[in-house]
Amino acid sequence: MxxxxxxxxxxxxxxxxxxxxxxxxxxxxxxxxxxxxxxxxxxxxxxxxxICSKKDILQFHTAAYADAILNERLNRVLPSAEDESEWSQLPDLASCWNGRETNRSAWFESRLKLYSKFKAAEKTAIVVSRKRSAWDALLEDDSHGEDYGEDKKIDPEDLKKYNLEGDCPMFSYLPMxxxxxxxxxxxxxxxxxxxxxxxxxxxxxxxxxxxxxxxxxxxxxxxxxxxxxxxxxxxxxxxxxxxxxxxxxxxxxxxxxxxxxxxxxxxxxxxxxxxxxxxxxxxxxxxxxxxxxxxxxxxxxxxxxxxxxxxxxxxxxxxxxxxxxxxxxxxxxxxxxxxxxxxxxxxxxxxxxxxxxxxxxxxxxxxxxxxxxxxxxxxxxxxxxxxxxxxxxxxxxxxxxxxxxxxxxxxxxxxxxxxxxxxxxxxxxxxxxxxxxxxxxxxxxxxxxxxxxxxxxxxxxxxxxxxx
Incomplete structure (x- = not known):
């Protein structure tokens, strides 16, 4: 068998x-x-x-690198990628297949809804962030904003150190x-x-x-x-x-x-x-x-x-x-x-x-x-x-x-x-x-x-x- x-x-x-x-x-x-x-x-x-945990990823990758790619600040739509149209192109196609509307239910209409499912599967609360309009929303020290727990601000030097640019850029919901x-x-x-x-x-x-x-x-x-x-x-x-x-x-x-x-x-x-x-x-x-x-x-x-x-x-x-x-x-x-x-x-x-x-x-x-x-x-x-x-x-x-x-x-x-x-x-x-x-x-x-x-x-x- x-x-x-x-x-x-x-x-x-x-x-x-x-x-x-x-x-x-x-x-x-x-x-x-x-x-x-x-x-x-x-x-x-x-x-x-x-879904795997950070502990799983640490079985090979270094703690500092794992902190960078799993930073909760990245679990959102990044300012440079707020347009949902490209990401939703296929769900939109499914919604009009043969004129039927029933097919779309299996596909998530937005990245936020996808993330909500992820958090539900992980059995933790969804952290809802206030809107930001520029990259400094990720890079600044958020001493008066949302509570990110152990997640730290993203140091621009880390982007080069961990090759999180070029062919491996940070992108929306990278940790997920x-x-x-x-x-x-x-x-x-x-x-x-x-x-x-x-x-x-x-x-x-x-x-x-x-x-x-x-x-x-x-x-x-x-x-x-x-x-x-x-x-x-x-x-x-x-x-x-x-x-x-x-x-x-x-x-x-x-x-x-x-x-x-x-x-x-x-x-x-x-x-x-x-x-x-x-x-x-x-x-x-x-x-x-x-x-x-x-x-x-x-x-x-x-x-x-x-x-x-x-x-x-x-x-x-x-x-x-x-x-x-x-x-x-x-x-x-x-x-x-x-x-x-x-x-x-x-x-x-x-x-x-x-x-x-x-x-x-x-x-x-x-x-x-x-x-x-x-x-x-x-x-x-x-x-x-x-x-x-x-x-x-x-x-x-x-x-x-x-x-x-x-x-x-x-x-x-x-x-x-x-x-x-x-x-x-x-x-x-x-x-x-x-x-x-x-x-x-x-x-x-x-x-x-x-x-x-x-x-x-x-x-x-x-x-x-x-x-x-």
Missing amino acids: VKTVISTSEFQAQVSDLLPCNKCRKSQLTHALIQSFSLLDGFDKIIRYP YCQVVTGATLALADEAVRGEKSISINWDGGRHHAFKQKASGFCYVNDIVLLIQKLRSQGFESISYVDFDLHHGDGVEKAFQYSKHVQTISLHMFEAGFFPGTGSLQNNSRGSNVVNIPLLHGLDDMLLDQLVGKLVKPLLKKHRPEALIIQCGGDGLMGDGFNEWQLSIRQLAKCIVNLASLFENVPVFLLGGGGYNETLMSRFYAYLTYKILRKFSLKQIPNFDFDTDALIPDHEFVEAYAHEGYKFWAYEQEGGLRKKHLKNDNNPELLTLLQNHYNVKLDSDDNISENS
């Missing part, structure tokens, strides 16, 4: 979309599309209101975002049992760039590191982590680079000037369990299939993990805004499902990651969820016909796909205007070079199954 768990809800999706790079759309589109295929019915458990997204990942650990197969999913997690005392690359709390630490505290001896994001999983690697128990494997683009600029083959000399697979522009399905089947799988088998975590970033898919790799949804999903199937009695955790075309990412996570459930769920999962002419199901956000002709495979159809073929700059001998570098010896079954 394989237990299947997912953390998702309208609440979690809207909190996750507070993250600026989600453009108020990514997580909501993903949740709604998964729901439109009735896939949530295939899970044994759905976690809808995950950190507690919910991290809480969703940590809640999955509570469902894991050593020696028992389970599949646990949080498509809003996978924030692999965050460091112990600073934010990085749109990541504020490293939920992956916290998950690994929690699993270790629960008695899991050896853990493997595989990262499919276009960008190097630097934050996770650094946290465990000298660990004998935690193996980190990152497949990522490594070129001059490309963020974060780490992840070369030389980096793996820091520890025996650090595996970097640096790749160039144009990575395609064939090479990914070979790398996973003939390099990643044997390395995982060598480590023999008691838990497997896979970061399922989709910014390497064709159609993503980065336009660096040309992976198909089918192939990336196939590789992930096969790794999830590799060990019979090992809990598997599937987390989200990068991906900057929101409608593309919702397709990817919906399709991957479907393939995971078809492979592992004991419940009856409908057999959807994902042929080349498949359409996005009718649901409250279907009009978000109108510019793509409502086609599920809009970015992969041969001859279509959206499919782009890139030059593959990777050396044809790359696989052999990497196998030699990591001293990989293949078993007879070290190949991707065609039956996934």
Whole structure:
């Protein structure tokens, strides 16, 4: 028996979309599309209101940094983001779906209402602030205003110190975002049992760039590191982590680079000037369990299939993990805004499902990651969820016909796909205007070079199954 768990809800999706790079759309589109295929019915458990505490976050991050990102002064609409129209674009779309008004009830109409739900779930009172009209409302010493308890004024120097600017700016309700997204990942650990197969999913997690005392690359709390630490505290001896994001999983690697128990494997683009600029083959000399697979522009399905089947799988088998975590970033898919790799949804999903199937009695955790075309990412996570459930769920999962002419199901956000002709495979159809073929700059001998570098010896079954 394989237990299947997912953390998702309208609440979690809207909190996750507070993250600026989600453009108020990514997580909501993903949740709604998964729901439109009735896939949530295939899970044994759905976690809808995950919240972690500051104490949980302190298991990895420093107290000073946690104080900065969890400062209650940030749990409000910031003066620079008072316009609610962008954030409410999808709830507005839902309200007029087929002329029906009943659909909006599941979605929160404002960030304040979302925060009210958060505080109710946390079983604490909502702190109502008086209105402020400028950034000094956050920066000034509030000796005559609201009572923030232990929360201190935000020192402008802290913004630079903790990298809370640039690609990681402070944003409205940042503390709520950190507690919910991290809480969703940590809640999955509570469902894991050593020696028992389970599949646990949080498509809003996978924030692999965050460091112990600073934010990085749109990541504020490293939920992956916290998950690994929690699993270790629960008695899991050896853990493997595989990262499919276009960008190097630097934050996770650094946290465990000298660990004998935690193996980190990152497949990522490594070129001059490309963020974060780490992840070369030389980096793996820091520890025996650090595996970097640096790749160039144009990575395609064939090479990914070979790398996973003939390099990643044997390395995982060598480590023999008691838990497997896979970061399922989709910014390497064709159609993503980065336009660096040309992976198909089918192939990336196939590789992930096969790794999830590799060990019979090992809990598997599937987390989200990068991906900057929101409608593309919702397709990817919906399709991957479907393939995971078809492979592992004991419940009856409908057999959807994902042929080349498949359409996005009718649901409250279907009009978000109108510019793509409502086609599920809009970015992969041969001859279509959206499919782009890139030059593959990777050396044809790359696989052999990497196998030699990591001293990989293949078993007879070290190949991707065609039956996934």
